[in-house]
Amino acid sequence: MGTENKSITVQMRGITKQFPGVLANDGIDLDVHSHEILALLGENGAGKTTLMNILAGLYQPDAGQISLKGKEVEFQSPKDAISHGIGMVHQHFMLVESLTVTENIILSLQSSGINIHANQVKKRVLELSKQYHLMVDPDAAIWQLSVGEQQRVEIMRLLYRGAEILILDEPTAVLTPEEAADLAKILRKMTEEGKAVILITHKLNEVTSFSDRVTVLRAGHVVSNLLTKDTSKKELARLMVGRDILFHLEKKKCKKGDSVLKLEHIHTTNDKGLPALVDVNLQICTGEILGVAGVAGNGQRELAEVITGLRDITSGKISVNGKDISNSSPFEVIHAGISHVPGDRIGVGLAANLPVSDNLVMKAYRKPPILQGQLVKKKNILQFTKNLIEVFEIKTPSAETPARLLSGGNQQRLILAREITASQGMLIAVYPSRGLDVGATESVRSTLLEQRDKGSAILLISEDLEEITQLSDRIIVLYEGKIMGTVDPESTSLETIGMMMAGQPPANITKTGKEKKTT
Amino acid sequence: MNEAFILSILIITIRAGTSLLYATFGAILTERSGIQNLGVEGIMMVGAASAFAAAYHSGNAWIGLLTAMFVGLILGCIHAFLTITLRAEQVVCGLAMTIFGTGLASFMGQRLGPGNTTMVGLQGPAFERIAIPYLREIPFIGEALFNQDIMVYILYILIPLIWFFIYKTRQGLELRAVGENPQAIDALGMNVTKTRFIYTVVGAILMGIAGAHLSLGYLQGWADNITGGRGWIAIALVIFSTWNPLRAVLGALLFGGINALQFRMQAAGTTLPSSFLNMLPYIATILVLVLITMIERKSKKLGTPTALGIPFVREEKK
């Protein structure tokens, strides 16, 4: 594809950025060419996003230079970067939810004066829509749009401002396989017109299916620059992690027992009052992991919340070991033996400013030996805490250290330690390895398998298909709050699951094979 | 009830509602940018004291108004510096502003009369009522709407202006966005800190003006605790208005009406003790808050700016 006119447009040299306690970028050199898609590959914490935030003007480097078409530049703010044609689509979209598409685009335009020129902007949006196949309704409010559409608004916004270099941070994490394929087409179209695209990713699939060239980062350094066609997933994985990684966890055969948790005809609504779960039926048995696949925002969060008592159901029945716990309080659910590793680690799972010890006893404090009468025994808390830190290998300076100072992996180990200890046979794990590095991910996953082998019933909600297929004994796919079907991870292809995630019932898929139905 | 009685209620409604509405507008602009300023009461109080003092000594009500605006600007800068630059807890900072402002105003009240004496009971220049020819002749409402002081008329112009500004201009769009998602505004290269600073200060100036109208327009004089909780009622009105200036007008009229009723009933010699009459606005505030909270919970359409009260921090890694 279009190798003829390639020329270096961005040159980053010796970029160094220090954050308190972390050297995020250490003397990084990077070249970006026009007419091509560059993948910036690395684990979480490798420094990819920091480097791109520097290029996009959001951060200023402590050392190093950036040149654009041979001319040295310095960006004091995103405004500077944008005026030089560099734009970034962040992982968390930078859109104002309560405003419309057009209003969001107007916001991004450099203009003085008070007029908002809504009609002109709308016209240009429609033109760009056509040119790049970016279908968006200019009058819709952002909160009404799907994640894929929101991403298109972000891209549209950069194109509108004439961006020549587009940076996308983990763009497919939130997309169905189908939407991802559309995105690839859009990006191709843009490189054909001479633009440069940089893709930040830690997914090998994304590198191989999207990019022309790949730069691998590890621990703040560039470890390799390769042409995508000359490399393999295996090589990339080794470069990214620095050692060979296990693509398959040791997984014993599942010894499924009696049914523990049962959901019958569950309906509920989301925060906006719209249906979030529609007639959901499922059950989980001891010694089994039930995986819930689906694109984020299709009812996963609500599913975890109705089971754990954080959200009321509008109809249906939830039972644990035959006992009805529909619309019970979180306290009653915990009492019934259900533990919960929440998706939002900092926001829900921890009181981040309190010490590790206070966080570890968040469930145990109501029972002896910690609780004696109405008093909590400091000495017993300390003992309890020390024990868990040791058994679950939580790396913390001390039991008194505030939880927020721990690394993401250790925070998650803390939560797992607490929840597994409190659990009586049932665990709900939501995005358990999100944002963790490879080592921590491995450890979290093997902990979950270990629990399964000990006879726990585990509901695993994840947006990482690889994780779901690796760990689960059965998989259900959620789409718009409905279960599209239950499949066996051994005998089902990723494509099939992917199509179910996009809303196709499994029956259709087997009939039409791998053919994609346009919606 | 005769026509004259209702008319007199209407007149006071508008006079009493004016200062409330200035303060509410100030709080709406501040909160729309994502900053909570609970110091309205304090800023109004200092505004009222300084406006009266300056007007008294200069003999010119306009100088009083300008002084109140200047004082509002200074206090707004303090709040903005503490909450935006230094990221101080906004709730406590607002309370500190109220305590500080109440103290300062009381100090001024005792000190700024002739020869370092009290200002209580002094008569000074004020904004007198000006009848607008022709419009005043409109049956019934003419007299209430168009025989008021100049600050009321300025407010009439301000109402559509602020509405237009918030919903129809680029700056208004930025203001709405910065209170919803400052990270997004920052990523677009706009200056969140500056935007918030500006609206916090402009908001405080409006609160100063609100105070000035108390001592120069509505009550025409200085008395200890002249605001009597109006600053807090203005904050309640912001919630009532769902941050929409037009609905705020409605709220200000409602509370102005309660004030007027209180006045008239007292004048008419009701058997109700005045203490109970004076409770009316506060009880009404609680009732209105309860009602609006219930309605908003039901419709799930909360108008609260998403980022309200949350300091904006950019360069930080978790």
Next chain:
Amino acid sequence: MRIQFEKRTDQSRLSGFLIPLISFFLALVFCAVILIIFGINPIQAYSVMVKGALGSTYSLTETLVKAVPLMLTGLGVSIAFQMHFWNIGAEGQLAMGGIAAAYVALFLKDVIPSSLLLPVMFLAGALIGAFWALIPAMLKAAIGVNEILTTLMMNYIAILLVEYLYLGPWRDPKGYGFPGTAQFVEAAWLPRLTGRVHYGIIFAVLGAVMLWFILKYTKFGYEIRLIGENPKAARYTGINITKNILVVMLLSGGLSGIAGMAEVSGISHRLYTGLAVGYGYTAIIVAWLASLNPWSILFVAFFMGALLVGGDQLQIAMQTPAAVADILQGAILFFMLGGSIFHTYRIKIIHKKTIVHGESEHE
């Protein structure tokens, strides 16, 4: 050159001590500027205040007299603030406690044996104060009504109620028009320790012990801390937030109610206009300056009491408005708040040449 805030990865011990000290000093300077603007010599004013508040046994006892209600209300609001429940209704809760105690003293003095009069007044004050706090707590817990505004509105209502009572039905018929109730019988007087310092100070110390114990050693205290730190985590872990809001507010209002009882029973021996004079608002400053720590609250309350007495002395000695004390209070809180950023951030100053090509902002 740019100034940046960088999050601390450690916790500084020094800053916990230095910040209040520097803040206090800067507040003094700030107020000195205000005093100079108004033509008052700040050094003279400050020395009058210090002497007036701490210079003699008498002034020390007067400082304690003012400190007692500040301690009790300060403790009261602090426990609500622990949970990030913004109870700024201590003033009204104090007033209601005063009303309740006065009712017992005035109208039940013949029904209740005189030895039980004080305990009943104490209970009545605590209960009615708690009840007054319970209303906004219930509105918050049940429908989510903004508690800042409701607690505040309740202050105005309570103060007007006090006014209605002493001017109306409870007014002393033999008082020659004095705005207040008749004096209580002596059995309803809280015994005094020295000067005008009464048993209220013991209530305050006991209150601090109680809160310290609750926060540090009980299940309830752990739950309050968790709710204050992260309500979502608290809910997730099965804590009943509604129940905790109600209990905490009962406690909070009860402490302020006791302050009101102690004021009428220990100082004024009647209900009159001097009951609600702003202790409930100063309590917010007390609690905050003390970082919500019960022991520190006792000390900060003493300090604020000194400020109030000093302000009164200023008025007497220099005909300078006592409101100087309020201004100082507000200013100290401003500087403390401004300084609190240094607990969590360190300041980094970056010297760098700025080369900007093309158009760019200069702000």
